[in-house]
Amino acid sequence: MSSSQGHRFDIMALVFCLLALAKPVNVIKLSPFLPHSPSLSPSGFPILVEQDSQDTSLQFDFYRESCPHAESIVRSAMARILNHNNNATAQLLRLQFHDCFIQGCDASVLLDEGNGNNNQSTEKDAIPNSTLKGFDFIDAIKEELEASCSGIVSCSDTLVLATRDAIVLAGGPFYPLLTGRRDSNRSYFAVAMAEIPPPDANISETIRLFSLRGFSARETVSLFGGHNIGKIGCEFIRPRLHNFHGTGRPDPTIPADFLDEMSFICSNNGSTSPNRAPSPVRSRSLVESAVGSSSVSSGSVFGKYYYDSVLRGRGLLFADQQLMAHDETADLVRAYASDDGTTFRIDFARAMVKMSNLGVLTGSQGQIRINCSRLVSSN
Ligand SMILES: *[C@@H]1O[C@H](CO)[C@@H](O)[C@H](O)[C@H]1NC(C)=O
Numbered sequence: 001m002s003s004s005q006g007h008r009f010d011i012m013a014l015v016f017c018l019l020a021l022a023k024p025v026n027v028i029k030l031s032p033f034l035p036h037s038p039s040l041s042p043s044g045f046p047i048l049v050e051q052d053s054q055d056t057s058l059q060f061d062f063y064r065e066s067c068p069h070a071e072s073i074v075r076s077a078m079a080r081i082l083n084h085n086n087n088a089t090a091q092l093l094r095l096q097f098h099d100c101f102i103q104g105c106d107a108s109v110l111l112d113e114g115n116g117n118n119n120q121s122t123e124k125d126a127i128p129n130s131t132l133k134g135f136d137f138i139d140a141i142k143e144e145l146e147a148s149c150s151g152i153v154s155c156s157d158t159l160v161l162a163t164r165d166a167i168v169l170a171g172g173p174f175y176p177l178l179t180g181r182r183d184s185n186r187s188y189f190a191v192a193m194a195e196i197p198p199p200d201a202n203i204s205e206t207i208r209l210f211s212l213r214g215f216s217a218r219e220t221v222s223l224f225g226g227h228n229i230g231k232i233g234c235e236f237i238r239p240r241l242h243n244f245h246g247t248g249r250p251d252p253t254i255p256a257d258f259l260d261e262m263s264f265i266c267s268n269n270g271s272t273s274p275n276r277a278p279s280p281v282r283s284r285s286l287v288e289s290a291v292g293s294s295s296v297s298s299g300s301v302f303g304k305y306y307y308d309s310v311l312r313g314r315g316l317l318f319a320d321q322q323l324m325a326h327d328e329t330a331d332l333v334r335a336y337a338s339d340d341g342t343t344f345r346i347d348f349a350r351a352m353v354k355m356s357n358l359g360v361l362t363g364s365q366g367q368i369r370i371n372c373s374r375l376v377s378s379n
């Protein structure tokens, strides 16, 4: 793995240099889709990534003078973490999503209660019952960054960089990231409760909540492809299996064989041990081996499998299957399922860039946390 990954990252470094030379522009051209396996088309795909004009104070390689190794520290730490934690990519993707959706990518999701957080409940508490994971990965990476350059690299940059690198290492598309985000000085419990798209949202609600953050239907459908990795807790699936919307029956859109399959996997109701963690369902069986294997990923983890499944009525969450309940999103699902995954990967990369730039704090706003779970006290 290391040599092929290393090669890939070398090329990325080159892309970064070219991008830095090309400044100032707010439309950049790059070829992030380096082949992950011989079976994928090796053609570099030009892609336009539009950077929001509001984010002009983010820069490419913001830490080039203050902490020149910051990005490579994150990258190698992430490679080490993934060797031991197959699930890290999915966990970080979810963590970033929850951070960026609530008042922007400002690491507010990482804050613990107390520690000067103004006596408020935190996003961590609000988000569907503390099912978020991956905080320890960010802490470990931040500790390494602190050892190299104390108080320089923000937790919010650490999170988006770590997530991007985890996606690439899992066979997903590379996307360039601007840096220079700063960390919030508070967490936003109430917003988190109201504006995180829930797993049982219908399609109108999903589209509405994503559009509140500026995402088009197309971007929304591409981001849902992130559900292709990782596992989904049965507590999010059971409501579809037994008493769907109070009907006393399963969700009628679930095909019978798939209903049997999910019911079997989620049949432990946990009555004997209420504190036990929910049993996970694999969103696809190949994910583990693809992510966990130390050879170059097949790339299929970030391929079209998710859209094929949804097309066949086998979306795990209600919100997944709802993509077929609306003409525009259903057309997009069909489009993503219709090629080798290339269209999805391009759109997903673009949408991740956009997500990573949501509502960032820059310049003298916010702070640089040392320990990502606690505020730096103001005095
Ligand atoms: C990742 O998933 C595997 C397989 O389900 C599980 O055994 C392991 O505990 C998970 N690791 C973490 C860190 O959650």
Ligand SMILES: *[C@@H]1O[C@H](CO)[C@@H](O)[C@H](O)[C@H]1NC(C)=O
Pocket (backbone or CB within 6 Å): 118, 119
């Ligand atoms: C802190 O939280 C407690 C419990 O919610 C509340 O009673 C108290 O008024 C809060 N204090 C401040 C300063 O907000």
Ligand SMILES: *[C@@H]1O[C@H](CO)[C@@H](O)[C@H](O)[C@H]1NC(C)=O
Pocket (backbone or CB within 6 Å): 128, 129, 235
């Ligand atoms: C989540 O936590 C809230 C408050 O503690 C509780 O009322 C609710 O039942 C929990 N939901 C699930 C799915 O565990």
Ligand SMILES: *[C@@H]1O[C@H](CO)[C@@H](O)[C@H](O)[C@H]1NC(C)=O
Pocket (backbone or CB within 6 Å): 185, 186, 365, 366, 378
């Ligand atoms: C937190 O940040 C906001 C906006 O960036 C600022 O107005 C406020 O004074 C800050 N509060 C503290 C305690 O630093």
Ligand SMILES: *[C@@H]1O[C@H](CO)[C@@H](O)[C@H](O)[C@H]1NC(C)=O
Pocket (backbone or CB within 6 Å): 201, 202, 203, 204, 205
């Ligand atoms: C979708 O969900 C929203 C929010 O829960 C609800 O207000 C709306 O009526 C639902 N729409 C349909 C078509 O079910």
Ligand SMILES: *[C@@H]1O[C@H](CO)[C@@H](O)[C@H](O)[C@H]1NC(C)=O
Pocket (backbone or CB within 6 Å): 242, 267, 268, 269
């Ligand atoms: C799980 O709970 C559901 C509804 O509460 C019930 O219908 C079902 O029989 C239970 N399954 C098992 C295996 O206990």
Ligand SMILES: *[C@@H]1O[C@H](CO)[C@@H](O)[C@H](O)[C@H]1NC(C)=O
Pocket (backbone or CB within 6 Å): 112, 115, 143, 371, 372, 373, 374
């Ligand atoms: C960071 O702060 C939390 C408390 O908010 C503490 O539990 C943790 O040990 C701290 N981490 C480090 C590395 O000091």
